[in-house]
Amino acid sequence: AAKRAGGNGYTLFESRMDADAHAQLSLQAELRHAAERGELMLYYQPKIAGRGGQIHSVEALLRWRHPRRGLIGPAEFIPLAERFGFIAQVGQWVVEETCRQMHEWSAQGVHIRVAINLSAQQLRDADLAGKIGRAIRCYDIAPDRLLCEITESAAMEDVESTQRVFDGLARIGIFLSIDDFGTGFSSLGYLRRLPAKQLKIDRSFVQDLETSPDARAIVDAVVQLAHALGLKVVAEGVETEAQRAILVALGSDELQGYLFARPMPAMDLLDWMLDRTPVGDIDFAPSVIDA
Numbered sequence: 392a393a394k395r396a397g398g399n400g401y402t403l404f405e406s407r408m409d410a411d412a413h414a415q416l417s418l419q420a421e422l423r424h425a426a427e428r429g430e431l432m433l434y435y436q437p438k439i440a441g442r443g444g445q446i447h448s449v450e451a452l453l454r455w456r457h458p459r460r461g462l463i464g465p466a467e468f469i470p471l472a473e474r475f476g477f478i479a480q481v482g483q484w485v486v487e488e489t490c491r492q493m494h495e496w497s498a499q500g501v502h503i504r505v506a507i508n509l510s511a512q513q514l515r516d517a518d519l520a521g522k523i524g525r526a527i528r529c530y531d532i533a534p535d536r537l538l539c540e541i542t543e544s545a546a547m548e549d550v551e552s553t554q555r556v557f558d559g560l561a562r563i564g565i566f567l568s569i570d571d572f573g574t575g576f577s578s579l580g581y582l583r584r585l586p587a588k589q590l591k592i593d594r595s596f597v598q599d600l601e602t603s604p605d606a607r608a609i610v611d612a613v614v615q616l617a618h619a620l621g622l623k624v625v626a627e628g629v630e631t632e633a634q635r636a637i638l639v640a641l642g643s644d645e646l647q648g649y650l651f652a653r654p655m656p657a658m659d660l661l662d663w664m665l666d667r668t669p670v671g672d673i674d675f676a677p678s679v680i681d682a
C-alpha cells in the first residue's frame with residue numbers, strides 16, 4: 392500500500408532503487424582502479440596499554456580518497472570489493488602498504504607494531520600466509536611486529552579455512568587477533584584451537600558499560616576467559632573517561648578509541664606521538680621511538 396500511495400509513489404521507489412544500484416555499479420567500477428590510481432590510503436589508530444598507558448601498536452584502517460566524493464570509509468566499499476571479486480587485490484595493497492610504512496618508520500627510528508584487518512574472503516586464499524610472509528621479508532619486517540585482525544564472525548564463516556590460514560600465519564610468527572568479539576557465535580572449543588594472541592571486545596559492549604550491568608558482566612567474563620586462555624584483551628571504541636576506568640579495573644590489557652585518538656594518516660601519527668599532550672598518564676613505550 393505504501394508503494395502505491397501518492398499516485399506515482401511506486402515509480403519513485405523503483406527509480407530510487409535504480410539510482411542506488413547505479414551508484415553502486417559505478418563505485419565498484421572506480422574501486423577496481425582505486426589502488427593503481429593511488430586513491431587508497433591507510434589511517435592508523437593507536438592501541439594504548441591499560442596500565443601505564445604506553446603505545447605499543449597501531450591499527451591500520453583503510454580509506455578511499457575518492458576524487459569527487461571525498462573520503463569513503465571501509466564499511467562502504469569493502470563489501471563492494473568482496474562482492475565484485477577484488478578484495479584479494481585490495482587486501483594485497485593493504486599488506487604491501489603497511490609493510491612499506493613500517494619499513495619507513497623503522498628507518499625513522501619508530502618501531503611500532505601494526506595490525507591489519509583481514510576480511511572473510513581473504514581467509515579463503517590458501518596462499519594468504521605465503522603472500523603476507525613474502526611481503527614482510529621483502530620489507531625486512533620482523534613477523535611479530537605484524538598483527539592480523541579477523542572478526543569473530545568472519546572467522547566463523549568458514550571454520551576450516553580460518554584454521555588453515557591462522558595456523559599458516561602463526562607458523563611464520565605473525566600475531567593473530569579476534570576482532571569485534573562478542574558479536575559472533577564462536578564456541579569456546581573452537582576459540583581454544585585458534586592460535587590467536589589477542590581478543591578485541593566489540594565496541595557495542597564498551598558503549599554500554601556505564602549504564603548496563605549486563606554489558607559490564609559480559610566484559611568481565613570475556614576478560615577472564617581470554618586471560619585463562621592466554622589471550623591479551625583490547626577494548627575498542629573507548630570514548631569516555633568512565634569507560635576507560637571501568638575497562639582498566641576489569642583488566643583490559645589495551646584500549647583503543649576516540650578518547651585517545653581517532654584514526655589518522657601516517658604523518659599525523661608521528662606528530663601525535665611526538666608532541667601530544669598526555670591524557671592521564673599516557674606515554675608511548677620507550678622501545679617504540681629511538682632516543
Ligand code: C2E
Nearest residue numbers: 452453464465466485508509510628629630647648649654
Ligand atoms: P574494526 O576493525 O573493528 O575497526 C574499528 C572501527 O571503529 C574503525 O572504523 C574505527 O575508525 C572505529 N572507531 C575507533 N574508535 C572508535 C570510537 O571511539 N568510537 C567510534 N564510534 N568508532 C571508533 P572504520 O575505520 O570505519 O572501519 C570499519 C571496519 O572496516 C573495521 O572495523 C574493519 O572491520 C573494516 N576494515 C578497515 N580497514 C580494513 C582493511 O584494510 N581490510 C579489511 N578487510 N577490512 C577493513
Ligand code: MG
Nearest residue numbers: 450508540570
Ligand atoms: Mg580491526
Ligand code: MG
Nearest residue numbers: 570571591627
Ligand atoms: Mg573491531
Ligand code: MG
Nearest residue numbers: 571593594627
Ligand atoms: Mg568493530
